[in-house]
Amino acid sequence: MVLENKLGITESAELARMEEKISKKKALRLFESGLLDKLEPGTFKTLAEIHNRLFEDIYDFAGKVRDVNIAKGSFRFAPVMYLKVALQNIDKMPQSTFDEIIEKYVEMNVAHPFREGNGRSARIWLDHLLKKEQKQVIDWRKVNKEDYLLAMERSPIKDIEIKVLLEAALTDKINDREVYMKGIDASYHYEGYYVYKAEDLLDD
Numbered sequence: 001m002v003l004e005n006k007l008g009i010t011e012s013a014e015l016a017r018m019e020e021k022i023s024k025k026k027a028l029r030l031f032e033s034g035l036l037d038k039l040e041p042g043t044f045k046t047l048a049e050i051h052n053r054l055f056e057d058i059y060d061f062a063g064k065v066r067d068v069n070i071a072k073g074s075f076r077f078a079p080v081m082y083l084k085v086a087l088q089n090i091d092k093m094p095q096s097t098f099d100e101i102i103e104k105y106v107e108m109n110v111a112h113p114f115r116e117g118n119g120r121s122a123r124i125w126l127d128h129l130l131k132k133e134q135k136q137v138i139d140w141r142k143v144n145k146e147d148y149l150l151a152m153e154r155s156p157i158k159d160i161e162i163k164v165l166l167e168a169a170l171t172d173k174i175n176d177r178e179v180y181m182k183g184i185d186a187s188y189h190y191e192g193y194y195v196y197k198a199e200d201l202l203d204d
Contacts, residue, residue, distance in 0.1 A: 027053075041133060042132075059115070
């Protein structure tokens, strides 16, 4: 299934290619504009602003909370009916230490508030939060993508793996454009979401 998009693309591979190309251009513009420095760290409002900036030319739902339930493999992200409350709770989570920040990042990943583009937006959001609170960011060039995806899949149950992986990649190069841009590499985000109906949960 190809997501409805403003580009009129009906082929999934072509949409993925254009999505990455456009979102990277928009992410670079976001970085160079200095807008990120004006946003409040660690809030859903900031994440929504980042998502909107990246995907506003591609999807009508840019920056908007999804209205469908989505899953990846056997893992179901936060159901729509609980999503608003989940995001409010994430906003309230502490963020004064590295561990607290990663715990907040893990919860935002479980929420997966958007229909598409969660990973790229959330990694910019994470680095923005780390930059503001810790004066550090993740050097994504040092993070193996397979290790990262596996650690993120396991993180809702045990987050020590993702903490160790990301802590080892911390850098004080907080204004380095190359470090920033690597975080939105398409190879780091989930692919193959499927939409399910709320009544499907009753089968469990």
